[in-house]
Amino acid sequence: MTTPKIQSIRGMGDVLPVGQKQFLYQSGNWVWLKRQFADWVEAHGYRYVETPVVEELELFKRTSGETSDIVGKEMYLVRRSSTGDEAGDFSLALRPEGSAGVCRAVVEHGLARSHAGLKFYYIAPMFRSERPQRGRYRQHTQIGIELFKEKDAAADVEVIAILSGFYQRIGLKDFVVHVNSVGDPECRPRYREVLIRFLEQFKDAMSEDARARLYANPMRCLDSKDENDQRLFADAPNMLDHLNAECADHFAEVKAGLEKLGVPFIVDPRLVRGLDYYTKTAFEAKCNTLDGAIKTIGAGGRYDGLVEQLGGPATPGIGFGSSVERTLLALESQQIAPPPPAPPRVLVAYMDAGVKYDALKLAEDLRARGIPTEFLYHAKNLGRQLKEAGDLDVEYVVIYGGQEWDRGEVMLKNFRTREQESVRAETAAEVVAGRLG
RNA sequence: GCGGGUGUAGCUCACUUGGUUAGAGCACAGGAUUGUGGAUCCUGGGGCAGCGGGUUCAAUUCCCGUCACCCGCCCCA
Numbered sequence: 387m388t389t390p391k392i393q394s395i396r397g398m399g400d401v402l403p404v405g406q407k408q409f410l411y412q413s414g415n416w417v418w419l420k421r422q423f424a425d426w427v428e429a430h431g432y433r434y435v436e437t438p439v440v441e442e443l444e445l446f447k448r449t450s451g452e453t454s455d456i457v458g459k460e461m462y463l464v465r466r467s468s469t470g471d472e473a474g475d476f477s478l479a480l481r482p483e484g485s486a487g488v489c490r491a492v493v494e495h496g497l498a499r500s501h502a503g504l505k506f507y508y509i510a511p512m513f514r515s516e517r518p519q520r521g522r523y524r525q526h527t528q529i530g531i532e533l534f535k536e537k538d539a540a541a542d543v544e545v546i547a548i549l550s551g552f553y554q555r556i557g558l559k560d561f562v563v564h565v566n567s568v569g570d571p572e573c574r575p576r577y578r579e580v581l582i583r584f585l586e587q588f589k590d591a592m593s594e595d596a597r598a599r600l601y602a603n604p605m606r607c608l609d610s611k612d613e614n615d616q617r618l619f620a621d622a623p624n625m626l627d628h629l630n631a632e633c634a635d636h637f638a639e640v641k642a643g644l645e646k647l648g649v650p651f652i653v654d655p656r657l658v659r660g661l662d663y664y665t666k667t668a669f670e671a672k673c674n675t676l677d678g679a680i681k682t683i684g685a686g687g688r689y690d691g692l693v694e695q696l697g698g699p700a701t702p703g704i705g706f707g708s709s710v711e712r713t714l715l716a717l718e719s720q721q722i723a724p725p726p727p728a729p730p731r732v733l734v735a736y737m738d739a740g741v742k743y744d745a746l747k748l749a750e751d752l753r754a755r756g757i758p759t760e761f762l763y764h765a766k767n768l769g770r771q772l773k774e775a776g777d778l779d780v781e782y783v784v785i786y787g788g789q790e791w792d793r794g795e796v797m798l799k800n801f802r803t804r805e806q807e808s809v810r811a812e813t814a815a816e817v818v819a820g821r822l823g
Numbered sequence: 824g825c826g827g828g829u830g831u832a833g834c835u836c837a838c839u840u841g842g843u844u845a846g847a848g849c850a851c852a853g854g855a856u857u858g859u860g861g862a863u864c865c866u867g868g869g870g871c872a873g874c875g876g877g878u879u880c881a882a883u884u885c886c887c888g889u890c891a892c893c894c895g896c897c898c899c900a
Binding site: 407460521766788799801 | 891
Protein backbone atom coordinates (compact mmCIF):
# COMPACT_ATOMS: atom_id res chain seq x y z
CA MET A 387 0.00 0.00 0.00
CA THR A 388 1.60 3.20 -1.08
CA THR A 389 0.23 6.68 -0.90
CA PRO A 390 0.73 8.64 -4.08
CA LYS A 391 2.43 11.95 -3.55
CA ILE A 392 0.58 15.08 -4.49
CA GLN A 393 2.62 17.72 -6.26
CA SER A 394 2.00 21.39 -6.73
CA ILE A 395 0.32 22.35 -9.98
CA ARG A 396 2.48 22.96 -13.01
CA GLY A 397 3.78 26.49 -13.13
CA MET A 398 2.92 27.18 -9.49
CA GLY A 399 5.74 27.01 -6.98
CA ASP A 400 6.21 27.15 -3.22
CA VAL A 401 7.86 30.15 -1.61
CA LEU A 402 9.55 28.92 1.57
CA PRO A 403 11.82 30.28 4.31
CA VAL A 404 14.14 27.26 3.98
CA GLY A 405 14.84 24.50 1.50
CA GLN A 406 14.60 26.56 -1.67
CA LYS A 407 17.84 26.91 -3.58
CA GLN A 408 16.51 29.44 -6.02
CA PHE A 409 16.51 33.08 -4.98
CA LEU A 410 13.10 33.40 -6.59
CA TYR A 411 11.47 30.97 -4.17
CA GLN A 412 13.00 32.20 -0.92
CA SER A 413 10.28 33.76 1.17
CA GLY A 414 12.52 36.35 2.84
CA ASN A 415 12.94 38.04 -0.52
CA TRP A 416 9.19 38.13 -1.01
CA VAL A 417 8.42 39.60 2.38
CA TRP A 418 10.99 42.29 1.87
CA LEU A 419 9.82 43.19 -1.64
CA LYS A 420 6.16 43.34 -0.65
CA ARG A 421 6.94 45.54 2.35
CA GLN A 422 9.07 47.86 0.26
CA PHE A 423 6.23 48.20 -2.20
CA ALA A 424 3.52 48.72 0.40
CA ASP A 425 5.59 51.37 2.20
CA TRP A 426 6.36 53.14 -1.04
CA VAL A 427 2.85 53.37 -2.44
CA GLU A 428 1.26 54.11 0.93
CA ALA A 429 3.53 57.12 1.12
CA HIS A 430 1.82 58.22 -2.09
CA GLY A 431 -1.63 57.85 -0.54
CA TYR A 432 -2.48 54.46 -2.04
CA ARG A 433 -4.54 52.06 0.06
CA TYR A 434 -4.67 48.28 0.04
CA VAL A 435 -7.43 46.42 -1.80
CA GLU A 436 -8.16 42.75 -2.08
CA THR A 437 -10.59 41.41 -4.64
CA PRO A 438 -11.53 37.76 -5.26
CA VAL A 439 -9.22 35.46 -7.18
CA VAL A 440 -12.20 34.12 -9.12
CA GLU A 441 -14.46 36.37 -11.18
CA GLU A 442 -17.04 36.01 -13.92
CA LEU A 443 -15.31 35.02 -17.14
CA GLU A 444 -17.40 37.72 -18.78
CA LEU A 445 -15.57 40.39 -16.78
CA PHE A 446 -12.25 39.54 -18.40
CA LYS A 447 -13.78 39.06 -21.83
CA ARG A 448 -15.26 42.51 -21.66
CA THR A 449 -12.15 44.24 -20.34
CA SER A 450 -9.19 42.44 -21.93
CA GLY A 451 -10.91 42.10 -25.31
CA GLU A 452 -12.17 39.01 -27.04
CA THR A 453 -9.28 39.06 -29.51
CA SER A 454 -6.55 39.23 -26.87
CA ASP A 455 -4.46 36.13 -26.31
CA ILE A 456 -5.31 36.28 -22.64
CA VAL A 457 -8.97 35.64 -23.31
CA GLY A 458 -8.39 33.56 -26.43
CA LYS A 459 -6.06 30.93 -25.06
CA GLU A 460 -4.58 31.73 -21.67
CA MET A 461 -7.59 32.03 -19.41
CA TYR A 462 -7.66 29.74 -16.40
CA LEU A 463 -11.29 28.64 -16.51
CA VAL A 464 -13.21 27.60 -13.42
CA ARG A 465 -16.33 25.48 -13.36
CA ARG A 466 -19.32 27.20 -11.82
CA SER A 467 -20.53 24.88 -9.12
CA SER A 468 -21.76 25.34 -5.61
CA THR A 469 -21.41 21.69 -4.66
CA GLY A 470 -17.83 20.96 -5.66
CA ASP A 471 -18.88 18.22 -8.02
CA GLU A 472 -18.70 18.57 -11.78
CA ALA A 473 -21.94 20.45 -12.16
CA GLY A 474 -21.96 23.79 -13.86
CA ASP A 475 -20.34 25.36 -16.87
CA PHE A 476 -17.00 27.12 -17.17
CA SER A 477 -18.30 30.64 -16.83
CA LEU A 478 -15.81 31.69 -14.13
CA ALA A 479 -12.10 32.33 -14.40
CA LEU A 480 -9.05 32.90 -12.22
CA ARG A 481 -8.05 36.52 -12.73
CA PRO A 482 -5.29 36.98 -15.32
CA GLU A 483 -4.52 40.56 -14.26
CA GLY A 484 -5.44 43.04 -11.57
CA SER A 485 -7.23 45.99 -13.11
CA ALA A 486 -10.47 44.31 -14.17
CA GLY A 487 -11.35 43.13 -10.67
CA VAL A 488 -10.59 46.47 -9.06
CA CYS A 489 -12.69 48.28 -11.67
CA ARG A 490 -15.51 45.83 -11.10
CA ALA A 491 -15.37 46.56 -7.38
CA VAL A 492 -15.34 50.30 -7.99
CA VAL A 493 -18.50 49.99 -10.08
CA GLU A 494 -20.18 47.50 -7.77
CA HIS A 495 -19.75 49.72 -4.70
CA GLY A 496 -20.46 52.97 -6.51
CA LEU A 497 -17.08 54.34 -5.45
CA ALA A 498 -16.59 56.51 -8.50
CA ARG A 499 -19.64 58.56 -7.53
CA SER A 500 -19.12 58.74 -3.80
CA HIS A 501 -15.40 59.19 -3.30
CA ALA A 502 -12.70 61.48 -4.57
CA GLY A 503 -9.08 60.46 -4.99
CA LEU A 504 -9.43 56.73 -5.42
CA LYS A 505 -5.96 55.28 -5.04
CA PHE A 506 -5.63 51.53 -4.61
CA TYR A 507 -2.80 49.07 -4.46
CA TYR A 508 -2.73 45.31 -4.44
CA ILE A 509 -0.28 42.47 -3.95
CA ALA A 510 -2.00 39.47 -5.42
CA PRO A 511 -1.62 36.27 -7.42
CA MET A 512 -2.61 36.24 -11.09
CA PHE A 513 -3.15 33.24 -13.33
CA ARG A 514 -2.53 32.44 -16.96
CA SER A 515 -2.64 29.00 -18.47
CA GLU A 516 0.58 29.15 -20.48
CA ARG A 517 3.52 26.81 -20.78
CA PRO A 518 5.72 27.77 -17.80
CA GLN A 519 9.22 29.02 -18.28
CA ARG A 520 11.75 31.15 -16.45
CA GLY A 521 9.93 34.38 -15.61
CA ARG A 522 6.62 33.07 -16.93
CA TYR A 523 4.45 31.16 -14.53
CA ARG A 524 0.87 29.97 -14.41
CA GLN A 525 0.52 31.63 -11.06
CA HIS A 526 2.50 34.80 -10.63
CA THR A 527 2.20 37.61 -8.16
CA GLN A 528 1.64 41.17 -9.17
CA ILE A 529 2.16 44.29 -7.16
CA GLY A 530 0.16 47.07 -8.69
CA ILE A 531 -1.69 50.32 -8.25
CA GLU A 532 -4.86 51.80 -9.76
CA LEU A 533 -5.82 55.47 -9.69
CA PHE A 534 -9.33 56.61 -10.66
CA LYS A 535 -11.13 59.87 -11.43
CA GLU A 536 -8.08 61.75 -12.60
CA LYS A 537 -7.50 62.58 -16.24
CA ASP A 538 -4.74 65.10 -15.75
CA ALA A 539 -1.37 64.15 -17.24
CA ALA A 540 0.22 64.72 -13.84
CA ALA A 541 -1.43 61.48 -12.75
CA ASP A 542 0.26 59.62 -15.61
CA VAL A 543 3.58 61.17 -14.68
CA GLU A 544 3.24 60.27 -11.03
CA VAL A 545 2.14 56.71 -11.68
CA ILE A 546 5.14 56.11 -13.93
CA ALA A 547 7.38 57.81 -11.39
CA ILE A 548 6.05 55.51 -8.68
CA LEU A 549 6.91 52.44 -10.74
CA SER A 550 10.34 53.72 -11.65
CA GLY A 551 10.98 54.99 -8.14
CA PHE A 552 10.08 51.64 -6.66
CA TYR A 553 12.70 49.83 -8.70
CA GLN A 554 15.23 52.47 -7.77
CA ARG A 555 14.31 52.19 -4.12
CA ILE A 556 14.96 48.45 -4.04
CA GLY A 557 18.37 48.97 -5.62
CA LEU A 558 17.62 47.93 -9.18
CA LYS A 559 19.77 49.46 -11.91
CA ASP A 560 19.86 49.34 -15.67
CA PHE A 561 16.14 49.62 -16.27
CA VAL A 562 14.18 52.07 -18.37
CA VAL A 563 10.51 52.87 -18.88
CA HIS A 564 9.27 52.68 -22.45
CA VAL A 565 6.43 55.12 -22.99
CA ASN A 566 3.92 55.50 -25.78
CA SER A 567 0.47 56.89 -26.44
CA VAL A 568 -2.03 54.53 -27.99
CA GLY A 569 -4.59 57.28 -28.61
CA ASP A 570 -8.23 57.34 -27.65
CA PRO A 571 -11.50 56.03 -29.15
CA GLU A 572 -11.60 59.07 -31.38
CA CYS A 573 -8.18 58.98 -33.03
CA ARG A 574 -7.17 55.36 -32.71
CA PRO A 575 -9.75 54.00 -35.18
CA ARG A 576 -8.56 56.55 -37.75
CA TYR A 577 -4.96 55.47 -37.25
CA ARG A 578 -6.08 51.88 -37.45
CA GLU A 579 -7.48 52.43 -40.94
CA VAL A 580 -4.30 54.17 -42.05
CA LEU A 581 -2.20 51.36 -40.65
CA ILE A 582 -4.29 48.62 -42.24
CA ARG A 583 -4.02 50.34 -45.63
CA PHE A 584 -0.25 50.43 -45.19
CA LEU A 585 0.01 46.82 -44.06
CA GLU A 586 -2.23 45.48 -46.79
CA GLN A 587 0.41 46.15 -49.43
CA PHE A 588 2.59 43.48 -47.78
CA LYS A 589 -0.24 41.08 -47.18
CA ASP A 590 1.36 38.26 -49.18
CA ALA A 591 4.91 38.86 -47.99
CA MET A 592 4.30 39.12 -44.25
CA SER A 593 4.50 36.28 -41.77
CA GLU A 594 1.50 34.14 -41.04
CA ASP A 595 1.26 35.54 -37.51
CA ALA A 596 1.17 39.10 -38.76
CA ARG A 597 -1.41 38.25 -41.39
CA ALA A 598 -3.65 36.72 -38.76
CA ARG A 599 -3.54 39.98 -36.77
CA LEU A 600 -3.90 42.28 -39.75
CA TYR A 601 -7.56 43.06 -39.25
CA ALA A 602 -8.08 41.79 -35.71
CA ASN A 603 -5.37 43.89 -34.09
CA PRO A 604 -3.11 45.58 -36.68
CA MET A 605 -1.07 47.47 -34.09
CA ARG A 606 0.24 44.16 -32.82
CA CYS A 607 1.73 43.52 -36.29
CA LEU A 608 4.26 46.22 -35.58
CA ASP A 609 5.91 44.42 -32.71
CA SER A 610 6.26 41.19 -34.69
CA LYS A 611 9.51 39.39 -33.85
CA ASP A 612 9.84 38.23 -37.44
CA GLU A 613 12.85 39.89 -39.09
CA ASN A 614 11.22 40.06 -42.49
CA ASP A 615 8.14 41.69 -40.97
CA GLN A 616 10.33 44.23 -39.22
CA ARG A 617 11.92 45.12 -42.57
CA LEU A 618 8.58 45.36 -44.34
CA PHE A 619 7.01 47.48 -41.64
CA ALA A 620 10.00 49.73 -41.07
CA ASP A 621 8.22 52.75 -42.56
CA ALA A 622 4.82 52.01 -41.07
CA PRO A 623 2.86 55.04 -39.89
CA ASN A 624 3.15 55.79 -36.17
CA MET A 625 0.29 56.17 -33.75
CA LEU A 626 2.12 59.19 -32.38
CA ASP A 627 1.78 60.98 -35.71
CA HIS A 628 -1.95 60.38 -35.76
CA LEU A 629 -2.96 61.43 -32.27
CA ASN A 630 -5.72 64.00 -32.08
CA ALA A 631 -4.98 67.31 -30.40
CA GLU A 632 -6.13 66.22 -26.96
CA CYS A 633 -4.06 63.01 -26.93
CA ALA A 634 -1.04 64.77 -28.40
CA ASP A 635 -1.16 67.49 -25.75
CA HIS A 636 -1.60 64.92 -23.04
CA PHE A 637 1.38 62.90 -24.25
CA ALA A 638 3.54 65.99 -24.57
CA GLU A 639 2.77 66.89 -20.98
CA VAL A 640 3.54 63.37 -19.80
CA LYS A 641 6.94 63.45 -21.48
CA ALA A 642 7.73 66.90 -20.11
CA GLY A 643 6.66 65.83 -16.63
CA LEU A 644 8.81 62.70 -16.69
CA GLU A 645 11.79 64.73 -17.76
CA LYS A 646 11.18 67.23 -14.99
CA LEU A 647 11.09 64.42 -12.44
CA GLY A 648 14.17 62.76 -13.86
CA VAL A 649 12.43 59.47 -14.57
CA PRO A 650 14.55 57.45 -17.01
CA PHE A 651 12.31 56.80 -20.02
CA ILE A 652 12.35 56.48 -23.78
CA VAL A 653 9.52 57.05 -26.22
CA ASP A 654 8.73 53.81 -28.00
CA PRO A 655 6.14 54.38 -30.76
CA ARG A 656 5.93 50.62 -31.39
CA LEU A 657 4.90 49.83 -27.84
CA VAL A 658 1.58 48.01 -27.87
CA ARG A 659 0.08 46.37 -24.84
CA GLY A 660 -1.55 42.96 -24.96
CA LEU A 661 -4.73 44.31 -23.45
CA ASP A 662 -7.29 46.25 -25.45
CA TYR A 663 -8.46 48.60 -22.74
CA TYR A 664 -5.59 51.07 -22.73
CA THR A 665 -6.05 54.65 -23.89
CA LYS A 666 -3.49 57.43 -24.27
CA THR A 667 -0.49 56.57 -22.09
CA ALA A 668 0.93 53.04 -22.20
CA PHE A 669 4.25 52.06 -20.65
CA GLU A 670 6.53 49.13 -19.86
CA ALA A 671 9.49 49.01 -17.51
CA LYS A 672 12.28 46.91 -18.99
CA CYS A 673 15.33 45.64 -17.19
CA ASN A 674 18.34 45.10 -19.42
CA THR A 675 19.94 42.47 -17.21
CA LEU A 676 17.11 40.07 -18.03
CA ASP A 677 16.72 38.27 -21.35
CA GLY A 678 14.22 38.71 -24.13
CA ALA A 679 10.56 38.75 -23.34
CA ILE A 680 10.99 38.67 -19.57
CA LYS A 681 12.84 42.00 -19.68
CA THR A 682 9.47 43.59 -19.02
CA ILE A 683 9.18 43.57 -15.24
CA GLY A 684 6.27 45.96 -14.96
CA ALA A 685 3.73 47.55 -17.27
CA GLY A 686 0.61 49.63 -17.28
CA GLY A 687 -1.26 52.49 -18.79
CA ARG A 688 -4.33 54.66 -18.83
CA TYR A 689 -7.73 53.04 -19.24
CA ASP A 690 -10.25 55.85 -19.37
CA GLY A 691 -13.08 53.74 -20.78
CA LEU A 692 -12.82 50.71 -18.56
CA VAL A 693 -15.13 51.65 -15.70
CA GLU A 694 -17.79 52.78 -18.12
CA GLN A 695 -17.38 49.55 -20.03
CA LEU A 696 -18.35 47.73 -16.84
CA GLY A 697 -21.51 49.73 -16.41
CA GLY A 698 -20.16 52.51 -14.19
CA PRO A 699 -20.04 56.24 -14.79
CA ALA A 700 -17.44 57.56 -17.22
CA THR A 701 -14.34 57.45 -15.01
CA PRO A 702 -10.75 57.88 -16.05
CA GLY A 703 -8.27 55.40 -14.62
CA ILE A 704 -4.60 54.58 -14.77
CA GLY A 705 -2.38 51.99 -13.18
CA PHE A 706 0.37 49.45 -13.48
CA GLY A 707 1.18 45.90 -12.50
CA SER A 708 4.63 44.58 -11.82
CA SER A 709 5.65 40.98 -11.46
CA VAL A 710 7.17 40.03 -8.12
CA GLU A 711 8.84 37.05 -9.78
CA ARG A 712 10.46 39.03 -12.56
CA THR A 713 11.49 41.80 -10.22
CA LEU A 714 13.21 39.23 -8.02
CA LEU A 715 14.89 37.68 -11.06
CA ALA A 716 16.05 41.16 -12.02
CA LEU A 717 17.49 41.73 -8.54
CA GLU A 718 19.19 38.36 -8.67
CA SER A 719 20.66 39.17 -12.09
CA GLN A 720 22.28 42.22 -10.52
CA GLN A 721 23.43 40.37 -7.38
CA ILE A 722 21.23 42.51 -5.18
CA ALA A 723 20.25 40.64 -2.02
CA PRO A 724 17.52 41.93 0.29
CA PRO A 725 18.57 42.33 3.92
CA PRO A 726 17.88 39.16 5.91
CA PRO A 727 15.22 39.16 8.65
CA ALA A 728 16.37 40.34 12.06
CA PRO A 729 18.42 37.53 13.64
CA PRO A 730 17.77 36.42 17.23
CA ARG A 731 19.78 38.42 19.75
CA VAL A 732 19.15 36.34 22.86
CA LEU A 733 18.80 32.67 23.69
CA VAL A 734 17.09 31.78 26.93
CA ALA A 735 18.55 28.48 28.20
CA TYR A 736 17.68 26.25 31.16
CA MET A 737 19.55 23.58 33.06
CA ASP A 738 16.64 21.43 34.03
CA ALA A 739 13.08 20.89 32.93
CA GLY A 740 11.75 22.30 36.21
CA VAL A 741 12.60 25.87 35.17
CA LYS A 742 11.75 25.48 31.51
CA TYR A 743 8.61 27.56 31.72
CA ASP A 744 10.28 30.25 33.80
CA ALA A 745 12.79 30.50 30.95
CA LEU A 746 10.06 30.59 28.33
CA LYS A 747 8.30 33.33 30.28
CA LEU A 748 11.43 35.47 30.09
CA ALA A 749 11.73 34.75 26.36
CA GLU A 750 8.20 36.03 25.85
CA ASP A 751 8.96 39.08 27.96
CA LEU A 752 12.00 39.87 25.82
CA ARG A 753 10.06 39.37 22.61
CA ALA A 754 7.34 41.69 23.88
CA ARG A 755 10.09 44.30 24.27
CA GLY A 756 10.90 43.85 20.59
CA ILE A 757 14.02 41.75 21.15
CA PRO A 758 14.16 38.71 18.82
CA THR A 759 14.68 35.81 21.19
CA GLU A 760 15.17 32.06 20.78
CA PHE A 761 14.20 29.27 23.11
CA LEU A 762 14.69 25.51 22.75
CA TYR A 763 11.67 23.39 23.58
CA HIS A 764 13.27 20.11 24.57
CA ALA A 765 16.92 20.77 25.33
CA LYS A 766 18.53 18.12 27.51
CA ASN A 767 21.69 19.83 28.58
CA LEU A 768 23.24 23.25 28.70
CA GLY A 769 26.10 22.37 26.37
CA ARG A 770 23.66 21.65 23.58
CA GLN A 771 21.91 24.94 24.13
CA LEU A 772 25.14 26.89 24.05
CA LYS A 773 26.08 25.14 20.84
CA GLU A 774 22.78 26.30 19.42
CA ALA A 775 23.47 29.81 20.71
CA GLY A 776 26.69 29.71 18.74
CA ASP A 777 24.93 28.51 15.60
CA LEU A 778 22.39 31.32 15.98
CA ASP A 779 25.13 33.84 16.71
CA VAL A 780 23.18 35.48 19.54
CA GLU A 781 24.55 38.31 21.64
CA TYR A 782 23.36 37.11 25.03
CA VAL A 783 22.39 33.84 26.69
CA VAL A 784 20.27 33.85 29.82
CA ILE A 785 20.64 30.66 31.84
CA TYR A 786 17.96 29.41 34.19
CA GLY A 787 18.58 26.83 36.93
CA GLY A 788 21.28 25.70 39.36
CA GLN A 789 22.58 27.65 42.35
CA GLU A 790 21.63 31.02 40.90
CA TRP A 791 18.02 30.01 40.52
CA ASP A 792 18.02 28.76 44.12
CA ARG A 793 18.97 32.31 45.11
CA GLY A 794 16.29 33.79 42.84
CA GLU A 795 18.81 34.79 40.23
CA VAL A 796 19.63 33.90 36.63
CA MET A 797 22.95 33.88 34.81
CA LEU A 798 23.38 36.48 32.08
CA LYS A 799 26.14 35.57 29.66
CA ASN A 800 27.54 37.93 27.08
CA PHE A 801 28.15 35.50 24.28
CA ARG A 802 30.67 37.67 22.50
CA THR A 803 32.94 38.44 25.48
CA ARG A 804 32.08 35.27 27.44
CA GLU A 805 31.61 37.43 30.53
CA GLN A 806 28.93 36.28 32.96
CA GLU A 807 26.96 38.00 35.67
CA SER A 808 24.20 36.86 37.98
CA VAL A 809 21.12 39.07 38.15
CA ARG A 810 17.81 38.98 40.03
CA ALA A 811 15.40 36.86 37.98
CA GLU A 812 12.61 39.42 38.05
CA THR A 813 14.88 42.11 36.62
CA ALA A 814 16.41 39.92 33.95
CA ALA A 815 14.31 41.22 31.05
CA GLU A 816 15.05 44.80 31.93
CA VAL A 817 18.77 44.17 32.38
CA VAL A 818 19.03 42.33 29.04
CA ALA A 819 17.09 45.07 27.28
CA GLY A 820 19.46 47.62 28.82
CA ARG A 821 22.58 45.70 27.78
CA LEU A 822 21.32 45.42 24.21
CA GLY A 823 20.57 49.13 24.05
C1' G B 824 -0.28 25.25 -27.45
C1' C B 825 4.62 23.57 -30.49
C1' G B 826 10.01 21.94 -30.34
C1' G B 827 14.59 20.41 -27.44
C1' G B 828 17.03 18.83 -22.73
C1' U B 829 16.96 16.74 -17.74
C1' G B 830 14.76 13.44 -13.66
C1' U B 831 19.08 8.39 -8.30
C1' A B 832 18.27 10.32 -0.20
C1' G B 833 16.17 17.01 2.04
C1' C B 834 20.79 19.02 -0.98
C1' U B 835 25.38 18.04 -4.22
C1' C B 836 26.66 13.79 -6.76
C1' A B 837 28.59 8.49 -7.51
C1' C B 838 28.35 3.17 -8.93
C1' U B 839 25.98 -0.33 -12.18
C1' U B 840 29.25 -2.00 -20.40
C1' G B 841 21.65 -4.87 -17.72
C1' G B 842 23.42 -9.01 -12.48
C1' U B 843 23.88 -9.87 -4.52
C1' U B 844 20.88 -5.81 0.09
C1' A B 845 21.77 1.31 -4.96
C1' G B 846 26.62 4.30 -2.08
C1' A B 847 29.32 8.94 -0.34
C1' G B 848 29.66 14.01 1.41
C1' C B 849 26.62 17.74 3.43
C1' A B 850 22.07 18.31 6.18
C1' C B 851 18.80 16.13 9.96
C1' A B 852 18.08 13.06 14.69
C1' G B 853 20.31 10.50 19.03
C1' G B 854 24.70 9.63 22.06
C1' A B 855 29.77 10.50 24.17
C1' U B 856 28.31 15.35 27.62
C1' U B 857 22.94 16.08 34.58
C1' G B 858 26.69 23.81 34.93
C1' U B 859 29.17 26.53 29.80
C1' G B 860 30.68 27.27 22.88
C1' G B 861 30.75 26.93 16.63
C1' A B 862 34.97 21.17 17.20
C1' U B 863 35.64 15.85 17.20
C1' C B 864 34.09 10.82 17.39
C1' C B 865 30.15 7.07 17.42
C1' U B 866 25.21 5.69 16.04
C1' G B 867 20.63 6.28 13.48
C1' G B 868 16.49 7.58 10.33
C1' G B 869 15.77 8.09 5.76
C1' G B 870 15.33 5.95 -1.64
C1' C B 871 9.14 1.70 -4.92
C1' A B 872 16.31 5.33 -8.98
C1' G B 873 9.65 10.92 -10.93
C1' C B 874 5.33 7.66 -12.34
C1' G B 875 3.27 3.78 -15.70
C1' G B 876 4.09 0.21 -19.40
C1' G B 877 7.39 -2.75 -22.73
C1' U B 878 11.92 -5.83 -23.94
C1' U B 879 14.73 -9.43 -20.81
C1' C B 880 16.05 -15.09 -16.79
C1' A B 881 17.09 -10.16 -14.63
C1' A B 882 15.83 -2.88 -15.67
C1' U B 883 17.96 2.58 -11.78
C1' U B 884 20.55 1.18 -16.57
C1' C B 885 17.68 -0.24 -23.07
C1' C B 886 12.71 1.29 -25.52
C1' C B 887 7.78 3.73 -25.33
C1' G B 888 4.31 6.72 -22.80
C1' U B 889 3.29 10.13 -18.99
C1' C B 890 4.26 13.84 -15.23
C1' A B 891 7.45 17.67 -13.42
C1' C B 892 11.36 21.04 -14.07
C1' C B 893 14.90 23.75 -17.36
C1' C B 894 15.73 25.98 -22.39
C1' G B 895 13.76 27.92 -27.25
C1' C B 896 9.01 29.61 -29.90
C1' C B 897 4.08 31.87 -29.49
C1' C B 898 2.54 35.32 -25.94
C1' C B 899 2.82 37.87 -21.64
C1' A B 900 4.17 40.38 -16.00
